[in-house]
Amino acid sequence: MSQTIVVKIGTSSLTQAKTGLLALSTIATLVETLTNLRLNDVRVILVSSGAVGVGCGRLDIKERPRTTALKQAVAAVGQGRLMRIYDDFFSSLGQPIAQILLTRQELIQRTAYVNIYNTFQSLLSLGVIPIVNENDTVAVEELKVGDNDTLSALVASLVEADYLFLLTDVDRLYSADPRYNPQAQPVERVVTKEELEQLQAQVSEGGSQWGTGGMVTKLAAARIATSAGVKTVITNGQTPGSINRILAGEMCGTHFEAQPRGESARKRWIAYSLVPVGQLYLDEGAVKAIRDRGKSLLAAGITRVEGEFQTSEAVAVCDSEGKEIARGLVNYSSSEIRQIQGKQSQEIPQILGYANTETVIHRNNMVSMVA
Incomplete structure (x- = not known):
């Protein structure tokens, strides 16, 4: 049976740090990598941040919106533009894509949750790469997932993926932020829940200017995904080709080993989707x-x-x-x-x-x- 992978790419990897404009070379490499994986019978789901960042670039807004209303408006501008760019790149390689926008409301309601699962399975069986984002334009605060790291883990649990790849702006997880702490030590492999809990206690919450993520949310996502039996890897988003090397067995990035998938799909829904x-x-x-x-x-x-x-x-x-x-x-x-x-x-x-x-x-x- 073919593997199913979920790939999450963050705003910091999709955009240029100084300007907030799209990093087109990174997107092109990501699209080529995912298309080649699809051609090799790997079922691929892409969870993409960037709508707010792209909207800010389009509207020449210099910092991330602070109010919900402005953020939702900017996301509405950016989401269509982001999907157009993805469609242009994927279409040049003959790869069909689909847009799926989610809020926690769809994940909370059991019937909707099952319908989302069926939609994903139908798209994957058709050879389509679904591109998922949180529906920032309509989500109210109490129904927000909050970050796309968590959303990608929930999607990986939902579809019972084999791998979750969290593409970020560093090559792997460190014991502290290596941009500010020269004593930070790289973490190559996390095997047990206890090791993951220790890392969660150590790592700070520093995210980039344009993203809502940071290593704290990535560790939380890894905990959700690995508990659902999904192998999880944190690796550099500027070199998406590393996904191929990891699937071939190479130990680049930080690897989180999957825990036994003992719980039913219904219990995973109760544990991770419900508030x-x-x-x-x-x-x-x-x-x-x-x-x-x-x-x-x-x-x-x-x-x-x-x-x-x-x-x-x-x-x-x-x-x-x-x-x-x-x-x-x-x-x-x-x-x-x-x-x-x-x-x-x-x-x-x-x-x-x-x-x-x-x-x-x-x-x-x-x-x-x-x-």
Whole structure:
């Protein structure tokens, strides 16, 4: 079976640092690389930043917009121009492309999520390279993914990709920003979740002027992708040809090893696409039952409820100290759970006046968030 790869390229790689104008030679090399991969039966999805940066260049705006309204307007100018350039380059090589604009709203709704999956599969089977970006023009703050590193990881998880390539403005991950810290050490390979957590604690959030990313978001993306069974590589966006060398086995860039893909597609959706709208706090016994034995959550183990939510919405399941140990879809609303928390399951019908289910969150609708 052919490999599926997701390639994310950032604004800092697509544009010239001083002017914000497009780096056409980099785009040409990227297009040629991805087209050749497609010709060799590799299924390719490109997640591309750059709409706001290109819009700023087109409108001669010297710095990134600070207000949401201006950013959305600039993105509307830049997105069409960016896609036209991609289409010109890919068409010169006979490679069809498609534009897919997403917000978290499509990822939250299960039916839409499945439809997006089917659309990707249909496009890939037709030999098309989908080009994905967040729909900055219409996304409201609470429904934004926030950065294209995270978006690319969510897409890689959705399509069950083999590789996620995060193309950036440095050749690999370092222990600190090498542009400012000469003592920064290169990181070539990250094998375990524990190693990744240590790196996340070490690396600072410094991004470039034109991008919203930085190594913090790339590490967060790597955590999502590797947890979904996707090998992840951070490498230099100015030399896209390195993708070929990496697929051939060369160890350039920083490689994050995939973790076993044990969770179902539905549980990956719960874990990474949904945004918790409330928190349930548990006693020690319930924590152990969920964390150590994979049990469903019963009302008896709940000590506190925070937030307002309805049935079937996502909540964070926390221990007494507030650490999220699991995430799941509730069978009761927040007001109902407040009435039944700490009670035995057989008491629920008498308290609420009707019989529902004995579980507040069934184990099939809950995923562990413990590394």
